[in-house]
Amino acid sequence: MVLLLTTCAQGSKTSKAKIDNQVSANKTSKENLGIQEVERKLVKPPSTQDSAKQGIVLPEVKPLELEGTLAISGTQVVLPISQAIAQRFIQDGYPNKIDLAGIDTQVGFKLFCEGKKVDIVNAVRPITSQESAACAKSGVEPIGFQIATDAVTIVVSSQNNFVPKNLTRDEIAKVFTVEKWSDVNPKWPTEVIKRIVPAEFGTVGSVDLFAQAIFKGNVSLLINAPNTMAYEFVEQLHSEALVNPYMVGFLEYSSYKQNRDKLKAIAIDGVAPDQSAYPLIRPLYIYADAKAIWKRTEVEGFVNYYLTYVNEEIYTLGYFPVKPTVLDESKTKFLQVKGNKKLLKAANRRN
Template sequence: MTDDSTSGRVSRRKFLAASGTVGAIGLAGCTQSGDNGGQSEGLSGTIDIAGSSTVFPLATAMAERFQSEHSGVNINIQSTGSGGGFANHFCPGRTDFNNASRPIQSEEEEVCSGNDVAPVELTVATDALTVVVNDEADWVDCMTVEELRQIWSAENPPSMWSDVNSDWPDEPLELYGPTDASGTYDYFIEAILGEEGPGHRQDYSATEQDRTIIQGVEGSENAIGYLGFAYYTENQDRVKALGIDDGDGCVEPSLETARAGEYTPLSRPLFTYAKQESLAEEHVAEFARFWIENATSQEIVADEVGYVPLNDSDQQEAMDALEAAIEEAQG
């Protein structure tokens, strides 16, 4: 993964494409606009963020807008995977936030605690984890949870499509997915394979870059992969999303089905974790407030990025947790 950076405002299409080949993005030097007002005027400093590739486009959209109002703040965002961010950046105390597509694990909390890092969990959106196949795979439009489990399980993993369903072709399965540093990988195990199950098969093309999953599936009629919904929506002219049958019929991934709780078991909350100690710095606290204040935005979260915004109740819960952490950090 490359740690090149780019400056200024970038479009959603550009930063989604860039995140496939560029592991980090630096957003600096935006033109200041609007009235900052109040205690936030004149904010300056650096904010470092690592973690989930799934949350990366949402974090970037929020950072762009925040810096358009606060040109003295530089926000550096790396797409490292949820686990990679916790292990290599956040818990060692090197970043102010860690984006995550699954909750922090107890062993990660222990590492954070050992380094005097107190994580503050903030829910920022809901995702519909999406299973994709090649556009030419006309034999499948929907897949049961059990079929998904068979394909990806480490126990007697099938080699051919027909090994899973006799109506499917006698052609080799080609699998693409995230690495074990990804929260998407962890969530897929929890939702599909089961935490007490045999685990995730390892004979697949694993990558930290969602763009590589799209490229792999697009390039072979026999390919299948999974990734966050935002990356599918940006590339829905290149691959086909499968509906998922969890026992009550086939449900396609969409903002509407995820919001309604119908797209099961692959709809999931997305998080950012703030380092409480960093919230003592006003520019960090104000960015965290800005993100949660805008987490209900249909325009940003849904229309621009492709996730389900928070409802008012979830937003208030996140804001209460944030304000309590800020008060403790600055008290």
């Protein structure tokens, strides 16, 4: 099942560009799920010069002057950030179309490295050596930029009135392996635990991060536990929370924040998901092709714009900013790649 949402840029007098949002699906396991897409409001916060100019200041981008279309694919986790940046890019004058697809990191890299017209990959992890090798065969030079941080958040239904807001790692390990809630704590109900976890085994995503922190890396303890369901769309977890007070699962913090009426977050050893010491924090990235940055002004301009304004967008979406030094590292990397553009032009003139 493919859900296509097309929205015209609003509030822009100069641009007729469109954003096409696609949630792509695996034909065998997803097409009959009947999951409806949940629209995310793209809120453009008031722009402040201070937030835009912290650390390294990138060159100004004029979206109206850029040509060509853009295609963004990869994980659904980063998709809301890229949607917000794309919307802002269009509001600032970008005159062409931006296609956004929410699939997963692994598929995004596959399309990108095979040269399937994907310009930007949204990723929850660095590119692997195997993926880099596939890119090299296609002449693609992947460059990663860390743009935000996400917290994999353990949740129960808001109807759950017996699990406290904090559990130890040992208690969490039991919650995700034993059969009944009373097996974790004899004071809790003798009801079966329904576990809802992401279907991303082996892709170094939230499942692997959770297993590393709770099961010392043993993913099989989690995915082979009884009464465990893997969700393809996070809305499945939301729906289960509405009808089953005995469910437990995990998802990205931004999705929890947008659904706090359905879910209750669980702290780990007294550390909440919005605290820096939380053990299930992961970096988020976008990837682009260095050659595309050199040769295509729309790719160069979009990456530049993304790194300039990402911190202004993520707060309203439920993500966390990277440290200023980390964002500066991404900006420095971009400037280094952009600098090669001058060398390329010089080489072309000599030839």
